[in-house]
Amino acid sequence: MRRANAAPESDHPGAPPRNLRRVAVALALATLALFSPSLTHDFLNFDDNLFVTENEIVRSGLSWPGIVWAFTVAPYSCPLAWVSHMMDVTLFGLQPAGHHFTNILLHAANVAALFLLLQRMTGATGRSAVVAAMFGWHPLHVESVAWIAERRDVLSTLFLWLTLHAYLRHGEKPGWTRGVPVFVFLLLGLLAKAMLVTAPCLLLLLDFWPLRRFDDALAHPRGAKRLEAVATRLLQLALAKAHLFLLAAYFTLEGLYTAQYTGLLAGTEGLPLGFRVETALSGYATYLLKTVWPADLTVLYLLPAGWEAWRVFGSVAVLTAVTWIVFREWRRHPFGFVGWFWFLGTLVPVIGLVQGGSQALADRYTYVPLVGAFIAVTWSADAWLKSRAGSGRIPTVVAAVVLAICAVLTTVQLRHWKNSAALFEHAIKVNPSNHIAHNHLGVALKVRGQPELAVPHFQAALRLVPEYADARFNLAGVLQSAGRHAEARPHFATAIAQQSNTNQVASAIAMFESAARASPREIEPQLYLANALRAAGRTADAAAALRDAARHQPSPSAVLLTELGGLLAGMERHAEALPLLEAAVQTTATHSDAHAWLAVSLAAAGRTNDALRAAREAVRLSTNSPLANTVLAEQLAAAGQPADAAAAVREALRAEPGDPELLARIALLLATAESPLLRDGNRATALAEAACRQTAWKRPACLFAMATALAASSRPADALQLGTRAVEIAGASGQPALAENYRPRIEAWRNAALGPSMDPVPGFPPRR
Template structure:
C-alpha cells in the first residue's frame, strides 16, 4: 500500500484533505438547498412515517421489539425503523428534521468515501473527484430527498464503516478490526439488505487498491500479501470472508420471507425468468446511460414485461461481456478498471430484478452504492489516459469543474421535484405519460390535498390506459364518494373487488358508502369482510363499531373500538366515538379518558371539547365544564348546542343539559 503523505499537503497552511472535506460539505448543501422546503410524499412515506403508529410512539420497549420482528412494508430492516423512531422523537411530523437526517447521512457517506479512497490509494484529487461525483450526482437524489429511503443512506453509512474497519484489519491484523467489520456489516444489513454483496466487494478491494492479489512477472495470476505470504493466501483471502456470510445469509433469508409474506415478490408465472434476465441486462446498461446523461429521471420506471425487445437484451449482454473482457485485459496495468466494473455490476445484483420485487423496471435509488465503481474508473482512467500530456492538470481541473457544476445544477433541479407528492408525480407524468401508476399517484396526491375534482381527472386517465387497474378503480370509488355520488362510488368499489377479492381497503370503503346510503346491515358485512382479510385494519374495526353502535349492539361496538385503538393509538374517530358511547352509558370516568385522548390527538375537535364539558358538568366540576364548553365555542362559534349547554350551565340548571 502506498504512503499516504500526500494528505498532509497544504494550501495557505491548511491541509488539502481538510479543504476537500469542506468543499464536499458545502457542495452538498448547495445542491440540496431546497431540502428544507420538501415535505413528505404519499408513496412510501405513509407506511414508513406519517401513518406508522409504531414509529410515532418514538423509542419504546414495544417499538424496539416491533422493529426487530415486523415485516411491515414488506421489509425487515430494524435499524431503519429505529432511526425513524428517533426522528419522530426529535422532530415529530415536521418533515424538515427527517430530511435533515437523510442529508446528514449523505454528507457523512461522502466524507467516508473520500477518506477510504484517500487512505487506500494516497491519491488526493482522484479520491476527491469520486467523492464529489457521489455527493452531487442526480441519480442519488431519490435516496436522499425521499424520507422513506432512509434505508439507502443508513445502510451505506455502515457499509462504508465496514470497509474502513476492513482496511484497518488488513494493515494491523487485529481481531478487533475484523469484529468491527462483522459488526458494521451486520448493522448495515439491518438497515437494508443491499449489502449482501459486501464480502465480494471486500475481495475486489483485496485486488485493488489493497494489492493483496496481483499478477506475477510471468503474467500468471499469483496471490501475495503485502507481508510476503505465498500463493496460498488467495484461498485465505476467501476463507477470511466466510464468517461475513453469516449475517449476509440471515439477512437474505429473512428479507425474502418478509417480501413474500406481503406478496411483494412476483412469481415466475407472472414474470418469467427470461423476461427478468432481458430487463436486467438492459437495466445494467440503462443505468450507465443515466449516469452519463442524467435526464428524464423519475420516481418510477414501469416494468415493460414482455414488451421489451429481445434484441435490446442481447445487445446489452454483448456490451457487458465486451466491457468485462476489456477490463480483464487492462487489469494488469489498470487494476481499478476491473474493480470498478465489478463493483458496479456486482452491487446491483440484489436489485437488478432477477428476484422481482415491485412493479418497477429499475430505480434511481438502486444506484446509490453501485455507481461508485464507475466513478472510480472515470477518475483514475482519465488521469492515467492523459498522464503524459503537459496540460493534463489544467485540463482535468477545468473538466472536473464543468462536470461537477453541471451535476450540481441538475441535482438542485431534481430535488425540486420532491417538494411534495403533487410536484413529484407531475414530473413522473412528464417522463412516463403512458404509465397508469403515474396518473394514479398524481390523482392520489391531489385527493389527499382535498382536490377531489382534479384527482378525478387523473384517475380517469389512468383507467383509460389500464381499465382493470384495481387501485385506480378503488380510488375512483373514493373520489365519487367525496363528491356525494354514492351510486358511482359503489359501482367502482365493486369493480375493484371483482378484480381483487382480498382488497380489505375496498371492502372497508364500500361499507362506508353503504352507511351513507342508509344500508347499515349490508355495510356491516363488508366491514366484517375487511377485518377477516386484514385483522389489523384499524379503520375497519372503527367503522364496524360505528354501525354496531347504531344497531344498539354496544358491547360488541366497544370491543371493536378498543381493538381499533389498540392497533392505532392515534385513531381520532375510534377514541371520540368510544368516548361518546361511554358517555351515553353514563360511564363518565371511562368516557373522559377517551375524549381527552381525542383532543390530544386532534386539538381542534370541537365536539370532543363539548362532550368533556358535559362529562365534567355531570361530575359537578362546573368551572372545568365551563372552560371546555368555551373552548368548543372558540373552535366552532356556530355550534348552537354548545351555546345552549353553556347557558344552562351558567344558570346552574344541570339536569337540562342535553346529552348528544
C-alpha cells in the same frame, strides 16, 4: 503482508490529515447546501405514509415496543431504518423538515466518509474528492436523499463506509479486536438495508486494488503456477471473510423468505427466467446511460410487457465490450477492473433476476453501485489525460465542469420532489402510461382539495390497468364524496372483488365503520360503509347499516331512502322497499335511481302500468343512466314490447355499466326473453361471466344470471351447479328472499339435467 492502504498512485503522498479533514468538511458542507431545498419539501403519499405519516407505531416515536416491532414483525427487513424514523418523530414530530434534514445529513456524512476512505486506500486526494463529489451530487442519487422513505439507502451506506474503514484498520494490524468492528458495522448496515449482502465480495475486489493483496501471487510467471498462486491467495482471503459471507448469506435467505411470505416477490410463473435476464441486461445498460445522460429521471420505471430485441442485444454488446476492455487492461489499469465489477456486483440484488414489485429499475438502486463506475472513470480519465503532453490543468477543469453540471441537474431534479403532486406530474410527463403515477397524483389532488381534477387521473389509471384496485377505491371515494353514489357503487364492488387479500378488504370496511361511528348523523360515512359492505357481498349488513343511518336522520334524505330502498329491492324484499322508494320520489322528484328502483318494486307488486311509468320517468330524468335503461328494458319486455326493450338494452350497454349486478340484470333479461328480437344467449353469457369475474364468483345475483344464461344455452347441469351456489351464498349473506326467488328455476334445471355437463363453467372455481 503488504500494507492495507498502499497507494502508489498518490496525488499528494504526504497530505497532512488536517488538510484531508478540511476537504472532507468542504465536501459535506457543499452537499448540505446543494440538498438544502429539500428542507421545504413535504412528505410524499408514496411510501412516506407507510414509513412515517400513517404508521401508528412510528408516529408514537422511539419506544421499547416500537423497537421490538422493528426487529420482529416490521416489513422490509430494515429494523435500523425503522428505528431511525422513530427517532426523527421523537426529535421533530411530524414536521417533514426534520426528517429531510436527517436524510441530508446522512448523505453529507457519506460523501465525507467516502472521500476519506478512498484517500486512505489510494492516497489520491484529488481523484478521491472528485469521486466523492460525483457520488454526492449526481442527479441519480436525488431519490435516495429527497425521499424520506429511502432512509435505508443513506443509513446503510454510512455503515458500509464504516465497514470498509474498519477493514483497512484491521489490515494494518490484523487481530480479532480490530476484526470485530468490521463484523459489527456490516451487521448494522444489513439491519438498515439488506442490499449490502454483496459487501464481502466488494472487500475481495478492494483486496485486488487498491490494497494490492494479490501482487505477490501475480508476481509469478504466467502459467499454471501463477494461476495456482492467485487461487490460493483468493481462497485465503475469502476464508478470512467466511464470517462475513455467512452473515451476508443469512440476510440473503431471510430477505428472500420474507419477500416471498409477504408477497413482495413476483412469481417466477408470471415472470419467466428469460424475461428476468433481459430485465437485468437492459437494467445495467440503462443505468450506465442515465449516469452519462441523466434525462427523464422518475420515481417509478414500470416493467414493460416485454423487452425489445434491439435493446437487449444492444445492452449485451455494451456490457461485453466494457468487460473485455477491463479484462484486457487489468494489469495496467486495475482501477477499471475493480470499478466495473463494483458496479456490476453491487447491483446484483436489485437488478431484476429476483423480481420484486412492478419496477424495472430505480434511481435509488445506484446509490452504492455508481461509486464503482465513478472510480473507474475518474482514475481512467486522469491516467489518459496525464499521458498526454501538456495536459496541465485540463483534468482539474474537466472535473470542475462535470461536477458543476451534476450540481445543476441535481438542483433541477430536486424540484420534482417538492411534494406528491409535483413528483407524479413529472412521472406522468416521463411516462403517460404510468398507472401508479396517475393514481398517486389523483390522491395528491384530492388531498389538496381538488377532487374534480383527481377523477380523470383515477380513470386514466383504470383505463391503463382495469384491475388496479387502489385506483378504483380512490375513484369510488371521490365520486361518493361528490354525491355521485350510483357511479361510486360499481367501483366499490369491483375494487373489493379485486382485492385478493381478505385482510385488505376487512381493513377497508373497518375504516368505513370507524368513520360511520365517528359521525353517526352524517350521511356520507354511512353510505361509504353500506356500499363497501354491499360490494363485499354482505348485503344484509349493508341494509342494516343504512337502516341505522336512517334512524339517526331526523328526516332521511332522498339519497338515503333511495340507497336503502334500492338495496332491499335488489334483495327481493319489495314490501319493505316500496314505501321507502315512494317516499324518496315524494322527497325529490328528480332522482332517477329512485324512480328506477320504484319501478322494480311496483312490478313485483303486480302494478305493471305504474312500473312502466316509473321506468320511463327514470330514463327521462337521466337519459344515459345504465340502471334506468335496464329497468325500462325489463318493464318493456314484460309489457310485450321486445323491440323497444332491445333498444333500451342497447342504451344501457352504451353507457358502459360498471355495476356487476346491473350487468347481471341485463344478462338475465337477454337470457329469458321470449321474443327473438330481445333474446341473445351469447351476449347474456358474456355479460354474466363478466359480472361473475368482477365479483370473484361470489355474488348470488351474478351467479344466478350466469346459471340462467347457461340453462338457456342447453347446459342445465352447469346451471344447476351455479344456481345452487347462488342460493347457498344468498342464504349465508342474509338474503333469504333472494334465495327463495331462485329456487323454482333451480328445480326446473334439476329436472332438466339428465347428467353432468361435459363442459366446465368458464372461470368458475371448483368447490371444495
